[in-house]
Ligand SMILES: Nc1nc2c(ncn2[C@@H]2O[C@H](COP(=O)(O)OP(=O)(O)O)[C@@H](O)[C@H]2O)c(=O)[nH]1
């Protein structure tokens with residue numbers, strides 16, 4: 001299952017190094033994710049997959065192709081575009097979506113974008129609120145989606161450790177940590193009232209390391225920004241901020257070339273890079289296996305002690 | 318995180334203990350000593366004084382939601398992840414209080430092994446018996462008991478042995494066969510990841526060694542073949558105009574092309590034609606793989622049906638009895654209608670009788686009970702609107718369980734194991 005490419009002949013699944021009838025942990029996670037995706041598609045009227053172009057989305061999309069093979073994807077992809085994504089992300093998105101034959105919906109909060117919403121003047125919280133949360137809720141409502149797949153993982157952040165696989169949202173798209181359904185065995189309760197919706201997280205049980213390993217095993221294409229290269233950066237506190245978009249530089253900040261890469265991809269003004277020389281997936285895994293900082297730390301938005309929990313209550317995935 | 322390795326196995330754990338037994342500290346210790354916690358997460362919970370584990374509130378590493386941090390107790394199931402070069406672990410962290418029995422049942426439902434904490438000063442309490450009983454009800458094959466806070470009883474061997482003896486007797490009666498007792502100090506780190514120097518008299522494995530070596534297979538493949546159909550794939554594309562594949566995750570057993578199968582509950586027969594995956598067709602598939610099956614004959618199969626080997630069918634009935642753990646705000650009551658979700662099937666059901674309610678502290682049965690309140694456990698009889706195909710939970714965990722849904726609120730209000 002974890003070999004890339006297809007063969008015409010039947011392949012013998014059982015790797016010689018594994019005892020018979022045993023799955024590796026990645027194969028088990030893969031099977032669980034496929035099961036979740038099929039449940040959602042079978043039980044919801046109109047699902048959509050949130051596609052952020054990042055590595056977790058790449059894995060989720062790959063799993064979806066596996067889940068519904070030999071048929072096509074039974075749902076469209078939704079990219080909530082803040083307009084501040086990296087150029088490489090847009091290029092990758094258009095190339096990859098076409099390659100796998102998926103249907104892509106791009107949604108932007110045009111109103112806020114035309115009013116010049118940005119994190120420096122309005123603050124990170126307001127900017128995310130308008131361009132991400134607001135745009136997402138708008139897109140979900142416009143499409144009439146009753147289920148939206150998201151690539152969030154429980155290991156990302158403390159408040160996510162209790163997130164369900166099916167996360168219930170009220171008709172305002174909001175999450176109430178006190179009103180989440182218990183999830184037993186592999187039985188997901190997808191019954192909702194009119195106007196309510198579900199965010200489904202098929203890779204809940206994956207860790208950052210699992211994602212990298214799987215990308216390697218399966219040869220899944222990812223945005224080149226994840227690989228190290230000399231990039232123009234400014235140093236701000238502990239963060240390396242991309243200098244590509246000079247309008248977001250503060251006074252006195254001088255870009256210089258730094259061998260660096262991104263561990264997570266968000267918006268250009270708010271995503272920090274890390275110093276790195278990892279130019280291959282093997283080197284990234286090597287680096288991740290000795291990393292002492294969690295990946296979310298390079299996201300400027302999480303800092304402040306309950307910030308992710310607060311954002312989720314408002315409807316951010 | 319530990320060294321990246323691809324062919325490691327997965328162990329799903331549930332950890333249970335009452336408030337202050339040291340559960341969060343133990344999990345924090347596992348995360349800290351296996352480098353499963355990142356430096357910035359440690360930074361966020363570091364107390365002002367000190368460096369290393371001493372200066373860190375280990376419990377804070379695992380206590381997630383804001384409400385919990387304020388109250389200082391674990392009130393929901395939190396999932397934690399860590400890996401060693403030998404295994405990956407998913408730990409469901411559950412509160413142990415009686416009012417959180419439902420959380421514990423939830424956490425235990427997906428686990429293959431349980432870790433229960435006992436405070437060495439207090440020994441085997443009523444709550445320990447309650448926790449053990451629930452673990453046994455949910456059919457977990459392994460129970461690891463960490464007898465914690467050994468530092469507070471001078472690492473006394475005799476006390477440890479006495480607690481172990483008492484537990485062994487109790488577990489034998491509870492149908493738990495693999496009981497492992499380990500003396501630990503989660504705070505000081507003895508026998509969690511490191512052995513420490515304080516208990517030379519203990520020769521067994523540490524907590525981590527135990528977790529890395531217990532059998533995780535669950536022997537799913539040795540059970541009968543059960544394939545609940547999740548989704549019928551009919552792409553009707555140019556390339557695949559007539560394709561009809563049955564998608565699902567094998568709940569138990571193994572399957573090969575050519576196998577004679579039976580579709581239930583209707584009872585139509587056919588043979589497996591192909592086992593399809595994205596990576597190529599398979600000569601054999603086994604639980605818990607997700608696959609797509611095609612059949613030799615055009616028989617009508619839809620979501621909710623189950624495909625099994627023709628010679629080993631499960632039960633099909635419109636009535637059944639089950640042990641239920643109630644999770645709803647409103648009590649379970651006879652003659653009320655509910656929905657049950659069993660494998661991929663959702664069926665209307667009515668409680669015809671409450672056979673008994675278990676006093677989960679005394680482990681006695683009250684046969685006069687006429688409702689089950691939240692967190693209560695009992696045996697009930699159910700009448701179903703249409704026939705359901707199932708196994709007894711004892712024979713097959715995957716096809717012997719279901720959840721109960723309140724058809725008015727849509728909430729999940731019960732977890733059930735078929736008798
Ligand atoms: N002396 C000692 N104290 C411990 C040990 N484990 C936990 N504690 C303390 O017991 C208290 C409760 O621990 P905590 O992990 O929050 O318990 P929980 O409620 O079960 O999660 C805290 O003050 C811990 O520092 C231990 O092994 N020895």
Ligand SMILES: [Mg+2]
Pocket residue numbers: 340341342376380389390391
């Ligand atoms: Mg705790």
